Amino acid sequence: MSDWPEVGDDDRDGRDAREGTPTTAADGGVDVREQFRPDDHPTDHFLLTTVVGSYPKPKWLNRSEDLVDDEEYDFDEDHLHEAHDDAARLITEEHERAGLDVVCDGEMRRNEMVEYFAHRIDGYEFNGPVKVWGHNYFDKPSVVDEVSYGEQWLVEEFEFTSGVAQRPVKVPITGPYTLANWSFNEHYEDEETLAYELADLVNEEIEALVDAGARYIQIDEPALATTPDDHAIVGECLERIVDDVPADVRLGLHVCYGDYSRIYPEILDFPVHEFDLELANGDYEQVPVFTEPDFTKDLALGVVDAHTAEVEPVEVIKENIKKGFEIVPPERLTISPDCGLKLLPRDIAYGKMENMVQAAREVEQELDDGEVDVGFAAPAADD
Amino acid sequence: MTELVATTPGLLPLPDWAKGELSDLKGHQKSDLIDGTEGEDVTEAYDRVRTEELEWQTEAGLDRVVEGQGRWDDNIAHPLAVADAVDTRGIVRYYDNNNFYREPVVTDDLAASGDVAAELDAAAALLDGDAGGLQAVLPGPYSLADLATDEHYGDEAAFLDAVADFLVGEVEQFPDIETLFLLEPSLVENPPEDGIDERAGAAIDRVAGATGADVVCHTYWGAVPEKAYAHLMDADLDAVGFDFVSDHEANLYNITEYGTTDDIALGLVDGQNTRVESVETIRDRVEWVNEQVPAQSFDTTYLTANTELFYLPVNRAREKLDVLARAAAEEEEVTA
Numbered sequence: 001m002s003d004w005p006e007v008g009d010d011d012r013d014g015r016d017a018r019e020g021t022p023t024t025a026a027d028g029g030v031d032v033r034e035q036f037r038p039d040d041h042p043t044d045h046f047l048l049t050t051v052v053g054s055y056p057k058p059k060w061l062n063r064s065e066d067l068v069d070d071e072e073y074d075f076d077e078d079h080l081h082e083a084h085d086d087a088a089r090l091i092t093e094e095h096e097r098a099g100l101d102v103v104c105d106g107e108m109r110r111n112e113m114v115e116y117f118a119h120r121i122d123g124y125e126f127n128g129p130v131k132v133w134g135h136n137y138f139d140k141p142s143v144v145d146e147v148s149y150g151e152q153w154l155v156e157e158f159e160f161t162s163g164v165a166q167r168p169v170k171v172p173i174t175g176p177y178t179l180a181n182w183s184f185n186e187h188y189e190d191e192e193t194l195a196y197e198l199a200d201l202v203n204e205e206i207e208a209l210v211d212a213g214a215r216y217i218q219i220d221e222p223a224l225a226t227t228p229d230d231h232a233i234v235g236e237c238l239e240r241i242v243d244d245v246p247a248d249v250r251l252g253l254h255v256c257y258g259d260y261s262r263i264y265p266e267i268l269d270f271p272v273h274e275f276d277l278e279l280a281n282g283d284y285e286q287v288p289v290f291t292e293p294d295f296t297k298d299l300a301l302g303v304v305d306a307h308t309a310e311v312e313p314v315e316v317i318k319e320n321i322k323k324g325f326e327i328v329p330p331e332r333l334t335i336s337p338d339c340g341l342k343l344l345p346r347d348i349a350y351g352k353m354e355n356m357v358q359a360a361r362e363v364e365q366e367l368d369d370g371e372v373d374v375g376f377a378a379p380a381a382d383d
Numbered sequence: 384m385t386e387l388v389a390t391t392p393g394l395l396p397l398p399d400w401a402k403g404e405l406s407d408l409k410g411h412q413k414s415d416l417i418d419g420t421e422g423e424d425v426t427e428a429y430d431r432v433r434t435e436e437l438e439w440q441t442e443a444g445l446d447r448v449v450e451g452q453g454r455w456d457d458n459i460a461h462p463l464a465v466a467d468a469v470d471t472r473g474i475v476r477y478y479d480n481n482n483f484y485r486e487p488v489v490t491d492d493l494a495a496s497g498d499v500a501a502e503l504d505a506a507a508a509l510l511d512g513d514a515g516g517l518q519a520v521l522p523g524p525y526s527l528a529d530l531a532t533d534e535h536y537g538d539e540a541a542f543l544d545a546v547a548d549f550l551v552g553e554v555e556q557f558p559d560i561e562t563l564f565l566l567e568p569s570l571v572e573n574p575p576e577d578g579i580d581e582r583a584g585a586a587i588d589r590v591a592g593a594t595g596a597d598v599v600c601h602t603y604w605g606a607v608p609e610k611a612y613a614h615l616m617d618a619d620l621d622a623v624g625f626d627f628v629s630d631h632e633a634n635l636y637n638i639t640e641y642g643t644t645d646d647i648a649l650g651l652v653d654g655q656n657t658r659v660e661s662v663e664t665i666r667d668r669v670e671w672v673n674e675q676v677p678a679q680s681f682d683t684t685y686l687t688a689n690t691e692l693f694y695l696p697v698n699r700a701r702e703k704l705d706v707l708a709r710a711a712a713e714e715e716e717v718t719a
């Protein structure tokens with residue numbers, strides 16, 4: 001396998017020559033963030049606003065998914081495909097209407113974050129639902145043979161979404177550690193081996209996505225929050241994932257709420273640009289975790305709670321955004337909800353996004369005006 | 384010659400029809416889960432679950448059958464979740480799994496509810512002559528205290544004793560049973576510290592003493608640390624259960640170093656993986672244990688899954704019941 005592309009590897013400009021991980025703008029390397037600033041952005045400061053990924057499905061889409069299994073109705077896979085297209089178009093536009101700088105389709109085509117991929121990977125089989133808690137179940141798949149790349153995973157989803165979107169599109173993809181940890185492993189000697197095999201497949205998919213034009217990819221590893229001692233395995237998976245991915249493709253890692261002190265600062269060695277963290281849920285009590293040692297990557301900060309069904313007021317969200325400046329300066333802060341919004345009522349999910357964007361725009365103006373006096377955003381003494 | 388007895392630690396997966404039906408009847412939220420006051424239609428659905436799960440076990444030919452614990456929404460924390468003086472609060476992680484239960488918070492003096500006894504009465508009424516003997520399943524006092532939060536008793540020792548008394552009260556209401564499995568995963572996952580380890584052994588002893596049935600204290604997800612294991616040996620148990628799936632070496636070390644009970648329970652089938660072990664593998668594993676412990680011959684050897692079975696889809700869980708029953712039966716034919 002070849003190494004991460006370095007400056008001079010090809011004729012593209014602006015690459016950083018240092019070894020190891022892809023560099024962030026703050027490291028003095030290639031700026032993979034500025035490409036997402038809208039041309040008509042009104043302020044000098046730019047707090048990139050985006051989402052984690054999932055969004056509530058319109059009720060009619062849920063109905064459509066049920067209908068296709070019901071022989072009583074003349075509703076087949078082609079009809080469902082059309083319904084998915086319609087929903088993806090609708091929700092992508094809903095994200096744009098909320099004013100987000102980078103959008104996605106709300107994962108309208110995906111049923112669940114492991115099942116969706118397991119259906120597309122050869123070597124998996126399904127035996128039936130298992131309990132997660134109460135009456136919440138998950139069709140936990142079993143790896144019964146060597147895993148290999150079957151049909152495409154997300155390229156068609158990306159092509160459709162970027163075709164209807166006016167804004168850049170982010171692609172969330174379930175990470176190999178979670179794909180391994182949330183499956184039964186019948187075939188491989190251990191879960192670590194399975195995770196590395198899956199990482200190679202994720203790498204293959206990301207290369208296809210990049211070929212299709214994707215420039216912002218977020219790896220989701222919720223399982224890392226539940227088994228933080230495995231951070232070295234996740235790091236090794238990421239090394240495999242980024243192999244041969246061009247340096248101007250922005251790579252993020254989303255880790256759901258957990259005891260972040262158990263994975264920090266080790267995660268700073270991971271070869272990604274950005275960490276997307278769920279901090280609103282714990283009322284920012286874990287902010288100090290990320291201040292010692294210094295946070296050297298970009299931070300995508302959760303500023304609205306994905307588990308409360310009330311829309312936070314703009315003023316509250318602005319204060320949450322400013323918590324981020326205790327960790328990184330404005331040019332390295334991304335603004336995002338804590339986690340996927342799919343469990344919320346749709347109007348609440350929309351309200352959260354809309355207020356989040358407005359709060360970000362107001363904070364940008366305050367930054368331009370030198371009115372923010374928090375942490376890394378405080379004006380330097382010699383200004 | 385040891386008698387081989389096929390059984391499980393209980394908590395079977397709900398039949399797939401029941402997953403949908405009960406979810407529709409009860410709802411998906413944490414406030415919709417079992418609190419011991421469910422209405423007629425929910426009760427009737429669980430009656431059908433119990434009947435079906437007993438049939439699974441009887442068809443497989445298990446020597447001990449469990450009620451199935453279909454109602455245990457909060458897994459082994461269930462007995463507290465249905466008790467008075469307990470608030471069920473947020474959803475918290477169930478050990479190191481991608482599973483969750485409602486945190487039971489004890490706010491007043493605990494008293495037995497008779498909930499588990501009522502389930503056992505219902506199961507006993509369904510058993511006919513072909514079925515195996517009825518086996519009760521309860522959390523052990525150490526694990527139940529570990530899974531719960533105390534806002535009433537004030538210190539760890541007092542709380543552990545109160546939980547043990549609570550379980551004694553439950554056991555005293557049981558109908559006639561053949562065996563009682565006390566599940567104690569916390570002895571491995573969050574082992575007791577100095578001082579509490581001796582008290583944990585004594586608490587288990589008290590609960591075991593509340594029944595004339597055979598009592599198996601089953602441990603899993605690794606091996607109990609040495610000192611806690613030594614204190615467990617002080618309890619008057621018929622058998623200790625060991626998880627040979629997750630760590631056969633450390634468990635064997637405890638057995639050879641500190642000895643064990645006259646009977647033994649061997650967790651030989653993986654309750655958390657869909658790969659189904661062959662009967663041959665199970666028999667080889669039993670033989671392996673016997674070879675490694677030449678100094679001791681067990682009166683009874685329970686063959687069981689290492690963990691509860693609700694982690695598995697129904698088809699694989701049932702196949703594993705089959706394998707356990709056949710391993711116990713065939714082994715007898717060979718050695719008789």
